[in-house]
Amino acid sequence: MRVKPPFETVVRDHGGSVFRVCCAIVGAHDADDAWSETFLAALKAYPDLPADANLEAWLVTIAHHKAVDITRARARRAVPTDTVPECPGPRTADFDDLAAAVEELPPKQKHAVAYHYLAGLPYSEVAGLLGGTAAAARRAASDGIATLRRTYLDMRGDTP
Structure with a gap:
């Protein structure tokens, strides 16, 4: 019978890949929040996770849901500005x-x-x-x- 590793080991082993996914999906500004939310949700659900589950896929799935939540919240957030443009210009990328x-x-x-x-x-x-x-x-x-x-x-x- 396979035994689940301690949650601390899960965070250590998969924290980096989850953070890279969070950075790619929500950007560097919100990646820390997405990462934290992912592991908070994972900690709550970990006791019920089957021992043979693919931990990385499970964590990335949670990160995906948290990233979607953050993206939706960001879209609803007001953006402060000193001046209001008459019409929005094209978005430029760095x-x-x-x-x-x-x-x-x-x-x-x-x-x-x-x-x-x-x-x-x-x-x-x-x-x-x-x-x-x-x-x-x-x-x-x-x-x-x-x-x-x-x-x-x-x-x-x-x-x-």
């Missing part, structure tokens, strides 16, 4: 930073890239998080990487 380039990806691509490349989840589990098939998750991740290569690397003058 492509000097990879995180900004990832932030500009469409949500499904951004999530697929984060879950597969940063958390190391197989496409079948990415599909479970995003909805759809493993092939669709693979395509979204591939499209996201291709977009990052075009935008981020080209803007830096690097070649892929």
